[in-house]
Amino acid sequence: KQEVTQIPAALSVPEGENLVLNCSFTDSAIYNLQWFRQDPGKGLTSLLLIQSSQREQTSGRLNASLDKSSGRSTLYIAASQPGDSATYLCAVSSAGNMLTFGGGTRLMVKP
Amino acid sequence: EAQVTQNPRYLITVTGKKLTVTCSQNMNHEYMSWYRQDPGLGLRQIYYSMNVEVTDKGDVPEGYKVSRKEKRNFPLILESPSPNQTSLYFCASRTSGSNEQFFGPGTRLTVL
Numbered sequence: 542k543q544e545v546t547q548i549p550a551a552l553s554v555p556e557g558e559n560l561v562l563n564c565s566f567t568d569s570a571i572y573n574l575q576w577f578r579q580d581p582g583k584g585l586t587s588l589l590l591i592q593s594s595q596r597e598q599t600s601g602r603l604n605a606s607l608d609k610s611s612g613r614s615t616l617y618i619a620a621s622q623p624g625d626s627a628t629y630l631c632a633v634s635s636a637g638n639m640l641t642f643g644g645g646t647r648l649m650v651k652p
Numbered sequence: 653e654a655q656v657t658q659n660p661r662y663l664i665t666v667t668g669k670k671l672t673v674t675c676s677q678n679m680n681h682e683y684m685s686w687y688r689q690d691p692g693l694g695l696r697q698i699y700y701s702m703n704v705e706v707t708d709k710g711d712v713p714e715g716y717k718v719s720r721k722e723k724r725n726f727p728l729i730l731e732s733p734s735p736n737q738t739s740l741y742f743c744a745s746r747t748s749g750s751n752e753q754f755f756g757p758g759t760r761l762t763v764l
Contacts, residue, residue, distance in 0.1 A: 584755045
């Protein structure tokens with residue numbers, strides 16, 4: 542059964558820092574990996590989707606990488622801003638249309 | 653605007669009183685899913701549907717029912733809600749040609 546782990550569970554940084562969020566999964570037979578952002582009490586917003594054949598995806602200050610063989614993905618946020626404060630979730634899509642989520646990293650960017 | 657909508661957004665009910673949470677998407681997506689989110693347990697898939705009249709169980713289907721009579725709608729039915737079904741529920745959809753999932757705003761359910 543696929544298991545997804547995110548480290549760290551919480552992170553607090555000063556504004557302007559570059560930071561890395563980690564996601565690991567146990568079964569490398571995935572179709573894709575998706576990073577989401579969730580604001581308190583709100584739904585999930587898709588940030589980046591990496592297909593299993595891809596190594597990375599970029600959107601603005603965000604860059605996500607995927608190393609399928611080692612079961613790891615990282616989300617890199619450049620020049621962090623207070624508006625980046627949220628919970629970041631990674632999710633892997635495996636056989637049978639199952640989407641398995643990690644527990645999330647709660648990010649606080651202090652002004 | 654392309655979106656997934658859920659109703660109601662908030663619901664407080666009592667044990668045993670049947671309820672339905674509706675989900676609708678206007679993107680002509682084939683795939684739709686229901687998830688619940690609980691502190692410490694993350695998001696877990698309840699049911700999913702690959703198309704009209706095709707549904708299957710996810711990780712935590714017990715106590716829930718779904719139906720997919722129309723492509724745009726995927727209601728979640730709790731025949732006899734119990735307090736352990738108190739949670740935040742999300743509906744999601746995607747097209748068969750893409751794996752990117754789009755989520756609704758969530759429904760916060762409290763069962764007393």
